[in-house]
Amino acid sequence: MSLDADAIVDRRRMRRKLTFWRVAAALVVLVAVGIAGIALTPATGLKPGDTAIARIKVQGVIRGNQDRVEALERLGKSHARAVIVHLDSPGGTTAGSEQLYDALRALQEKKPMVVVVDGLAASGAYIAALASEHIIAHDTSLVGSIGVLFQYPNFTDVLKTIGIKVEEVKSSPLKAAPNGFEPTSPEARAAIEAIVLDSYGWFKGLVKDRRKLDDAQLAKVADGRVFTGRQAVPLRLVDAIGNEKSAIAWLEKEKKVPANTPVRDFSLEPRFSELSFLHVAAYLASWGLQQAGLTAWSQQIQEWGGAQAFERLNLDGLLALWHPSTAN
Numbered sequence: 001m002s003l004d005a006d007a008i009v010d011r012r013r014m015r016r017k018l019t020f021w022r023v024a025a026a027l028v029v030l031v032a033v034g035i036a037g038i039a040l041t042p043a044t045g046l047k048p049g050d051t052a053i054a055r056i057k058v059q060g061v062i063r064g065n066q067d068r069v070e071a072l073e074r075l076g077k078s079h080a081r082a083v084i085v086h087l088d089s090p091g092g093t094t095a096g097s098e099q100l101y102d103a104l105r106a107l108q109e110k111k112p113m114v115v116v117v118d119g120l121a122a123s124g125a126y127i128a129a130l131a132s133e134h135i136i137a138h139d140t141s142l143v144g145s146i147g148v149l150f151q152y153p154n155f156t157d158v159l160k161t162i163g164i165k166v167e168e169v170k171s172s173p174l175k176a177a178p179n180g181f182e183p184t185s186p187e188a189r190a191a192i193e194a195i196v197l198d199s200y201g202w203f204k205g206l207v208k209d210r211r212k213l214d215d216a217q218l219a220k221v222a223d224g225r226v227f228t229g230r231q232a233v234p235l236r237l238v239d240a241i242g243n244e245k246s247a248i249a250w251l252e253k254e255k256k257v258p259a260n261t262p263v264r265d266f267s268l269e270p271r272f273s274e275l276s277f278l279h280v281a282a283y284l285a286s287w288g289l290q291q292a293g294l295t296a297w298s299q300q301i302q303e304w305g306g307a308q309a310f311e312r313l314n315l316d317g318l319l320a321l322w323h324p325s326t327a328n
Contacts, residue, residue, distance in 0.1 A: 048079075049079050050078070050079055050080065050264065051079050051080065051081050051261070052080060052081065052261060052262040052263060052264040053080065053081055053082045053083070053084060053248070053251070053257065053261050053262070053263045053264070054075055054078070054080040054082070054083045054084070054111075054263075054264060054265075054266040055083075055084050055086065055244075055263050055264065055265050055266060056072075056075070056083060056084070056085050056086070056265075056266050056267075056268055057085075057086045057088075057265075057268070058085065058086070058087050058088070058089055058100070058125065058128060058268070059086075059087075059088045059089055060089060061089065061090065061091070061092045062089055062091060062092030062093065062096045062097050062100055062124045062125060062128065063092050063093055063096040064093065064095055064096040064099050065096065065099070065100075065268075067268070067269060068100065068103065068268045068269065069099065069100075069103045071266075071267065071268045071269070072103040072104065072106070072107050072268065073103070073106070073107075075107060075111070075266055076106065076107045076110040076111065077110075080111060080266075081111075081112075081257050081261055082111055082112040082113065082114070082251050082255060082257045082261075083107060083108075083111045083112070083113045083114075083266075084113075084114050084115075084116060084244060084247045084248075084251075084263065085104065085113060085114070085115045085116065085128075085129075085132065086116050086118050086244075087115055087116070087117050087118065087120075087121040087125050087128065087129055088117075088118040088119045088120055088121075088125075089120060089121065089122070089124070089125035089128075090120055090122050090123065090125065090145075091122050091123030091124030091125045091126070091127075091145065092123075092124045092125075093124065094124065094127075094148060094199050094203075096124065097123070097124030097125070097127040097128060098127065100124075100127075100128045100131075101127050101128050101130060101131050101206075104128060104131030104132070105131045107131075108131055108132060108133065112251055112254075112255035112257060113131070113132045113133070113134075114132060114134045114135075114136060114247040114250055114251060115128075115129045115131075115132040115134070115135045115136065116136050116137075116242075116243060116244055116246075116247050117129065117135065117136065117137035117138065117141040117143055117229065117238065118138070118141065119138075119141060119142070120141065120142045120143075121135075121137070121141070121142070121143045122142060122143065122144060122145035122226050123145040123146075123147065126143055126144060126145065126146065126207075126237075127203065127206065129143070130206055130207065130210040130211070131210075134239050134240075134247075134250055134254070135237075135238040135239050135240075136238065136239065136240050136241070136242045136243070136246050136247055136250070137229030137232060137233075137238045137240075137241060137242075138229050138241065138242075138243065139228065139229050139230050139241055140228055140229065140230075141228065141229040142226045142227070142228060142229075143226065143227055143228075143229065143232045143237050143238055144221060144225060144226045144227045144232065144237055145224060145225065145226045146203055146204065146207055146221060146222040146223075146224065147200060147203070147222070147223075147224035148196050148199040148200045148203060149196070150192055150195065150196050152178055152180055153180050154178070154180050154183070154184070155180050155181060156180075156181065156182060156183055159181065166181040166182070168181075173185070173187060173188075174187060174188055174191055177191070178192065203222075204218060204222050207221070207222065207237075211236050211237065212236070213236060217235070217236065220235060221235050221237055229241055244263070248261075248263070
């Protein structure tokens, strides 16, 4: 009996040691991948005294981003000769787009700036493009979508079908209206419409002022549609058809920036905010924890990535955002 007891104790001791080394191995892999990612990720941003042309990229949905504002402020204080902004975005929140526009305008007052529309500069992204005095697009780029949107779901019919009634007590009729749980009242709809039209008026005024359009020209482009680069040139939404080489040529001709000036990437985000190696490291850590039998921790690490992605898609407030309709 004593031999059996000793064997059981030894077996448990071996299991504890095995679990420890499995977890330790997973952590070592995590650290190693992190260090490798740091070493292999090229440093972004201009070096002190660098007089290159800075290339910045604005991609995806635009939201408020103080890190981006501060990065643009640093770029304005750098020795960069000029800035080329590459845009490929459907827009985003009106407040986030306005914030980006203001930051780019402040930068444009310090550095010659050209915008190159790579694929899409619609709605809020076109607001950002307006910060530059010169906009270039490809023939098939899409620009415009001048307008503002406020969307909200209404679950009234669904709630009636399943027999649920949402009751509320509020301080005034327009508090938290519309709320999606009851038909939108005429007063609530009028209040939201006033907000949309006010922001729309601001957007149109910005286009009119920055692109030097008269009322008739503005009316042609401000109905919410998008235009190709070829269409946008005669409509004066963009200045020329071209690419980054065209931007460099314009900088040389109009701003006396030598064409042989090197172009260097300048990141608008913290260096480690979107690095893919972190996702790889998280996966390896999750795998290591699974091997150690710690499945709860493994699932938590996997869910972290999903939660972060969902948070990025969460947009609140008025939208200056374009997307093609999926309705038949």
